[in-house]
Amino acid sequence: MSQAIMPGTLDLLILKAVSLGQQHGYGVLLRIEQLSNGAWAIEQGALYPALYRLETKGWIKSEWGTSDNNRRAKFYELTAAGRKQLRLESENWRRTVALMDLALGTESA
Amino acid sequence: MIPSSQEMEEELRFHIESRAADLEKRGRTPQQALREARLEFGSVPRYLEEGRVARGWRWRDLAAGSFAAASRFFHRSPAFACVSILTLTLGIGVATLIASLAHGILLAPLRYPDADRLYNVRIASPPFASIHADLPVSANHVEAWRQQCTLCEAITLIDGAVYSLAGHSARVNALEVTPDFFHIVGADAQAGRTLQPNEYGPAAPRLALLSDQLWRSRFQADPRIIGATIHLDNEPTKIAGVLPPTLPLPHGEQLGEMMHFPPSIDLILPSRVDAEAEDPTHFRWSALVKLRPGASVAAAQSQMDAILAPLARSAELEMHPKLIPLHSQITSDAHLPLRLLLAAAALLLLVVSANFGNLQLARIADRRKDVAIHSALGATRAGLLIHGLSEPLLLVSIGACAAWLSAIAALRLLTRLGPAFLPRLPEVSLNPGAWVLAASLPAVTAALCVLIPLRAFSRIEPGHSLHLVSLPGERRLRQSLLFTAASASVALAGVAAILLLSYTRLRTTDHGFATAQLSTLHITTPARVTDPAARRQQHATLLNKLRSLPGVHAAASANRLPLQGETWVNPIQRPAARYTDGPLGTWRFVSNGYFAAAGTALRAGRDFSIADQGQRVAIVSERVANEIFPGEDPLGRLIVQEERGSVLHARIVGVVADAKARHIESRAPLMVYLPDWQAQGPDAFYLIRSFGDTAELLARIQQEVAANGMELPVERIASMQRMVDNATASRRWQTIWTAAFALAAVLTACLGLAGVVAFQVSRRVTEIGIRMALGATRFHTARLLLRDSLLPIWPGLLVGTAFAMSAALVLQPSLYSVGLRDAWVPLATAALVALAATSTAATAVFRAINIEPAHALRAE
Numbered sequence: 001m002s003q004a005i006m007p008g009t010l011d012l013l014i015l016k017a018v019s020l021g022q023q024h025g026y027g028v029l030l031r032i033e034q035l036s037n038g039a040w041a042i043e044q045g046a047l048y049p050a051l052y053r054l055e056t057k058g059w060i061k062s063e064w065g066t067s068d069n070n071r072r073a074k075f076y077e078l079t080a081a082g083r084k085q086l087r088l089e090s091e092n093w094r095r096t097v098a099l100m101d102l103a104l105g106t107e108s109a
Numbered sequence: 110m111i112p113s114s115q116e117m118e119e120e121l122r123f124h125i126e127s128r129a130a131d132l133e134k135r136g137r138t139p140q141q142a143l144r145e146a147r148l149e150f151g152s153v154p155r156y157l158e159e160g161r162v163a164r165g166w167r168w169r170d171l172a173a174g175s176f177a178a179a180s181r182f183f184h185r186s187p188a189f190a191c192v193s194i195l196t197l198t199l200g201i202g203v204a205t206l207i208a209s210l211a212h213g214i215l216l217a218p219l220r221y222p223d224a225d226r227l228y229n230v231r232i233a234s235p236p237f238a239s240i241h242a243d244l245p246v247s248a249n250h251v252e253a254w255r256q257q258c259t260l261c262e263a264i265t266l267i268d269g270a271v272y273s274l275a276g277h278s279a280r281v282n283a284l285e286v287t288p289d290f291f292h293i294v295g296a297d298a299q300a301g302r303t304l305q306p307n308e309y310g311p312a313a314p315r316l317a318l319l320s321d322q323l324w325r326s327r328f329q330a331d332p333r334i335i336g337a338t339i340h341l342d343n344e345p346t347k348i349a350g351v352l353p354p355t356l357p358l359p360h361g362e363q364l365g366e367m368m369h370f371p372p373s374i375d376l377i378l379p380s381r382v383d384a385e386a387e388d389p390t391h392f393r394w395s396a397l398v399k400l401r402p403g404a405s406v407a408a409a410q411s412q413m414d415a416i417l418a419p420l421a422r423s424a425e426l427e428m429h430p431k432l433i434p435l436h437s438q439i440t441s442d443a444h445l446p447l448r449l450l451l452a453a454a455a456l457l458l459l460v461v462s463a464n465f466g467n468l469q470l471a472r473i474a475d476r477r478k479d480v481a482i483h484s485a486l487g488a489t490r491a492g493l494l495i496h497g498l499s500e501p502l503l504l505v506s507i508g509a510c511a512a513w514l515s516a517i518a519a520l521r522l523l524t525r526l527g528p529a530f531l532p533r534l535p536e537v538s539l540n541p542g543a544w545v546l547a548a549s550l551p552a553v554t555a556a557l558c559v560l561i562p563l564r565a566f567s568r569i570e571p572g573h574s575l576h577l578v579s580l581p582g583e584r585r586l587r588q589s590l591l592f593t594a595a596s597a598s599v600a601l602a603g604v605a606a607i608l609l610l611s612y613t614r615l616r617t618t619d620h621g622f623a624t625a626q627l628s629t630l631h632i633t634t635p636a637r638v639t640d641p642a643a644r645r646q647q648h649a650t651l652l653n654k655l656r657s658l659p660g661v662h663a664a665a666s667a668n669r670l671p672l673q674g675e676t677w678v679n680p681i682q683r684p685a686a687r688y689t690d691g692p693l694g695t696w697r698f699v700s701n702g703y704f705a706a707a708g709t710a711l712r713a714g715r716d717f718s719i720a721d722q723g724q725r726v727a728i729v730s731e732r733v734a735n736e737i738f739p740g741e742d743p744l745g746r747l748i749v750q751e752e753r754g755s756v757l758h759a760r761i762v763g764v765v766a767d768a769k770a771r772h773i774e775s776r777a778p779l780m781v782y783l784p785d786w787q788a789q790g791p792d793a794f795y796l797i798r799s800f801g802d803t804a805e806l807l808a809r810i811q812q813e814v815a816a817n818g819m820e821l822p823v824e825r826i827a828s829m830q831r832m833v834d835n836a837t838a839s840r841r842w843q844t845i846w847t848a849a850f851a852l853a854a855v856l857t858a859c860l861g862l863a864g865v866v867a868f869q870v871s872r873r874v875t876e877i878g879i880r881m882a883l884g885a886t887r888f889h890t891a892r893l894l895l896r897d898s899l900l901p902i903w904p905g906l907l908v909g910t911a912f913a914m915s916a917a918l919v920l921q922p923s924l925y926s927v928g929l930r931d932a933w934v935p936l937a938t939a940a941l942v943a944l945a946a947t948s949t950a951a952t953a954v955f956r957a958i959n960i961e962p963a964h965a966l967r968a969e
Contacts, residue, residue, distance in 0.1 A: 024120075024123070025120055025123070025124050026123065026124045026127040026128065029124075043149075043150075043151040044124065044128070044149050044150045044151065045121070045150045045151035045152065045153065045155070045156035046151065046156065046159075047124075048117070048120065048121060048124075048156050048159075048160050049156060049159035049160045049162070049163040050163070052117075052160050052163040052164040053163040053164070055164070056163065056164050067123070067127070069127075069130070071123060071126075072119070072123070073120075073123050074116070074120050074123075
């Protein structure tokens with residue numbers, strides 16, 4: 001059973017997916033599904049506004065290339081700023097998780 | 110690289126197709142796979158829209174979207190698109206041109222330093238008030254003011270003169286000025302120097318400044334010309350300098366009546382008038398004064414009046430200086446025509462905008478289903494608006510660009526033609542503000558026509574909005590636009606008709622002289638002939654020779670011709686009264702045969718004859734006969750004639766029709782004609798009535814004039830017709846322009862109406878089909894449709910007519926021979942426009958309903 005992802009985490013997931021190597025949009029989706037073992041479902045179209053947002057912020061960059069099936073596709077990769085942002089957000093996330101764990105008292109269990 | 114809309118679409122398509130391919134690999138049929146991929150993806154328009162928002166709003170999208178929309182529009186209805194752009198070009202172009210003219214001529218300050226301190230000086234003299242509101246000054250006054258006026262920073266005399274330049278075929282036009290002139294107009298020589306304070310007056314050395322144009326055309330812009338000597342009327346003249354290329358100089362009657370300057374000036378010379386010795390009642394110079402900073406006009410005027418008072422006392426003539434701001438002096442004649450044209454251009458733009466708005470409203474209403482579907486699919490309101498606005502904005506942009514280019518071309522043409530009623534034309538440039546303002550009226554109207562219905566539309570549930578027959582607010586909006594177009598075009602057409610009536614009356618009224626086949630020549634005896642008897646003899650000999658030329662029907666000469674103004678203004682009275690008691694009138698010296706040649710009707714008595722020589726005789730105009738000799742027969746009676754200070758009596762031998770002496774539009778003055786052997790100056794104007802080839806005849810005439818030892822330069826030949834054309838030019842321009850604007854407005858309004866009606870009918874095609882299937886005749890159906898379409902037109906016609914009538918009332922004092930009795934003209938114009946509108950709408954309706962009921966029912 002797949003589960004909707006938490007609001008605000010899509011950007012981080014995309015950065016993570018793109019950090020693993022140049023990908024087109026559909027590839028990013030597959031990578032996210034793979035990262036979550038198919039547990040997360042996102043409405044696929046929602047990926048694109050997020051990609052454009054990240055590109056506008058300068059965290060990822062894109063260029064047109066050729067896909068595996070020889071079609072024109074747009075490929076995204078992480079920029080230096082994006083790498084830094086990914087590190088920052090990952091740390092934030094871990095801290096949040098740790099704090100949430102602490103608050104909910106699940107750490108000792 | 111931030112993606113464009115097209116790239117976004119391509120990327121999304123790639124995603125869905127890749128997903129579908131994966132799903133197919135998992136065993137779905139191609140159709141199933143595609144369907145599933147689409148479902149998983151979600152709403153494409155929504156994510157496109159969100160994508161656009163995420164990446165930020167961009168001009169490129171609007172441009173691309175507009176371009177696509179516009180190309181679809183051009184493709185689908187090229188005629189409609191062309192008409193839209195043409196009318197927009199016309200409306201915006203005309204408004205930009207006229208507003209730029211109004212701004213550049215009426216509002217922009219003169220291009221002189223401290224232009225607000227410059228005044229034209231004229232003389233108001235109560236005894237002359239009935240003929241001239243003000244007069245030129247005497248050089249004598251200017252000299253007195255120059256020496257004594259403490260509130261004047263500078264004052265200059267200005268006079269016009271014509272010279273022949275040795276080695277130069279045409280004559281050259283000169284201004285003769287005093288040295289302050291250069292300080293007043295703020296001009297320095299671009300080469301050489303201007304005049305020194307002492308370089309004027311009778312003993313001054315002969316100096317000249319060349320105009321830039323003459324310097325380039327005649328002297329190849331050679332800087333070594335400074336200090337060289339040229340010959341003006343055979344007199345050696347040293348070139349002191351060259352004027353700057355863009356120095357606005359007075360031309361025409363810009364500095365007031367009786368001062369006529371040529372359209373272009375070639376030279377500026379120091380005045381050689383002996384100002385101190387000049388007669389203070391010799392009113393023949395212009396004067397410009399620059400007041401000191403802070404000096405009030407009233408104070409300066411009263412100081413100048415006090416300085417003038419002793420001169421007025423010694424001349425026994427009441428006179429006072431009148432300071433007229435130079436700007437209003439130069440632009441006074443242009444105010445009314447320009448304001449009128451500005452109003453006409455505004456009305457035309459209003460019609461164009463209303464029409465354009467209506468067209469856009471129809472297109473948005475036509476696309477209401479697309480809009481409903483788009484919004485159901487998740488398009489945002491902003492997206493819908495941008496989509497809806499792109500087409501009108503693109504059309505307005507194309508129209509506005511074309512309008513700017515056309516306005517530039519029109520302004521160039523106008524500057525070249527240089528109509529006399531538009532002063533300062535070379536200083537006018539197109540006004541970008543006016544252009545933006547003009548373009549924004551149709552843009553805003555069209556935007557409102559898109560925004561208002563769309564805004565209301567987007568509040569309605571998509572399911573409901575799909576079934577709407579019309580857009581919310583659409584009907585009211587369309588009716589107000591039709592009303593606006595109808596009232597503005599009727600108002601404009603009504604005013605144009607009134608102007609046309611006035612101009613037609615001006616041209617068809619008998620002004621006391623004929624124009625057909627009538628040439629006028631201005632011939633001067635050589636300067637060496639100073640004896641009046643010798644001049645007289647020379648002119649008499651020439652006149653006889655001209656009369657004997659083949660092709661000459663009649664020939665005569667006079668010291669002035671109709672419309673050329675006064676040379677002699679004296680009281681006209683019976684011998685009994687004290688001299689100067691009679692009303693002022695115009696006195697002219699004419700040869701015998703003058704009235705026959707000029708086409709001035711002889712009402713009683715006879716023309717002058719050779720037998721009159723040695724006797725004092727006069728011919729008077731009808732007005733003189735009626736006002737000086739009411740109820741009597743003036744023939745044989747005496748009239749007082751003043752000659753060189755002595756009072757003589759002349760016997761009236763004839764009465765002729767009244768003839769206009771100066772202004773063609775004002776009433777003919779009291780006129781007395783005396784035989785030309787009583788006085789003969791060097792100048793005479795000849796009237797030649799001829800048949801056959803005028804050009805050939807004029808060549809013969811020039812030969813005869815030369816054989817007689819006189820000169821007749823080409824610029825001194827004019828047809829009487831041209832003189833009347835010149836005198837009526839301002840009114841002709843106003844009339845032609847306003848009529849053209851009105852015609853364009855009515856045509857545009859009719860085109861718009863036809864478009865709206867056709868659209869309305871096409872939308873009601875099902876209703877029409879049902880009506881006709883149920884037995885309604887074509888005629889009844891047409892009447893129903895017509896009534897609906899024409900309903901908003903009627904109040905528009907009423908309001909437009911009322912506007913035209915009030916405008917006619919306001920304009921009436923400045924119109925020629927138009928009065929309350931002509932109130933039918935705007936009414937008749939409105940009726941014509943109504944007829945045009947009805948037939949346009951009827952044609953559109955009948956064309957549209959010419960369909961089979963079954964076909965009409967299938968159309969949905």
